[in-house]
Amino acid sequence: MLPNKKALDLIKIYMEKDFTSKNLKELIKKLIESDLLVKTEDGTFTVRSEDPEELMHSRVGALTEGIEKFAVPSKVESIKNPKILDLCSGMGYNAVSALHYNINSEIDMVEYSKEMLFLSLALDIPIKEHFIVKNAISEFFKGNLNQKIRIFNEDARITLLRKDLKKYDYVFHDAFSPANDPVLYTVDFLKLIYETMTDSGVLISYSSSIPFRSALVNCGFIISEGPAVGRKRGATLAYKNPDEFQKKNIKRIPEADERLIALSTVGVPFYDKNLDLNSDEIIKNREIDRINLKNLLGNKCYSTTRIKAGKIDEKLLKIQNENLNSSEIIKKMKKIYFEY
């Protein structure tokens, strides 16, 4: 999924003009007048997406999200020279937030839409580190490389196959919601992320979707409940191989969600084996996988209502009382459920 087409078309017109502050200001004015650029509660701006009901950020604030959902929970300041993979970097709010907390961050920004990168040049994100991101984007438009902030203007599935990637301490995963656009939430894509992370690496996403968390467990991540910013449900933190300090911060996801991931067809993840399917194909394939699983389970298949209410076999329920993290619980429940 992409940002709103009318917004992209308007930005394209200004990309053809000189990059003067007069032109950039005029672009912002026109986007606001056409209700394509929307002011969030913290005063920073976001863009409507292809689905006019979905904004690129929550109403609580584009910058607030960057800070409270990504920079703070990742503890980006705790590493001297962190390497960050900023997926779906859009206007760069998350990159700017990370630099604010650690000026020595090395960031690889991955964004499909050239227009969103250009829009960052026209915005004034009220944090001084925005100038670092703006410089990198300006260099990108001139065809120059910036070693500290690299920009990959392509589908993230292509980026993850590159040979020149770093080993990342943090992966900011900020795609559109998986229900609308599951392309970057598949087991196959997340596996590539897993491989490109350092041992103590953390992936952070605002999404708490069941199939997404299920895919993370499937790939070997230890999942943890993150902060809820502007939404009811918490974000997701996914650790590769948490060290002792990280282990202390791991929080179980809601118990009903653990059961849904382990025992219900809602927990069937998305797949994209050759990393070339579109959203509709990925969604359709998952529906087929869900039907196949339901048939395979036959009479044993619990309804979602029973799973949510915890009306399941005592042997399975007891696993949730063990001193384990959510990923371990889900794997153990699954193993027992599918064995007998």
Ligand SMILES: C[S@@+](CC[C@H](N)C(=O)[O-])C[C@H]1O[C@@H](n2cnc3c(N)ncnc32)[C@H](O)[C@@H]1O
């Ligand atoms: C929810 S917005 C992210 C906002 C962003 N982090 C920011 O600070 O502005 C999602 C972004 O992902 C981009 N996108 C969508 N699909 C993509 C893909 N397959 N690869 C790379 N970027 C993608 C969209 O163009 C959009 O800018």
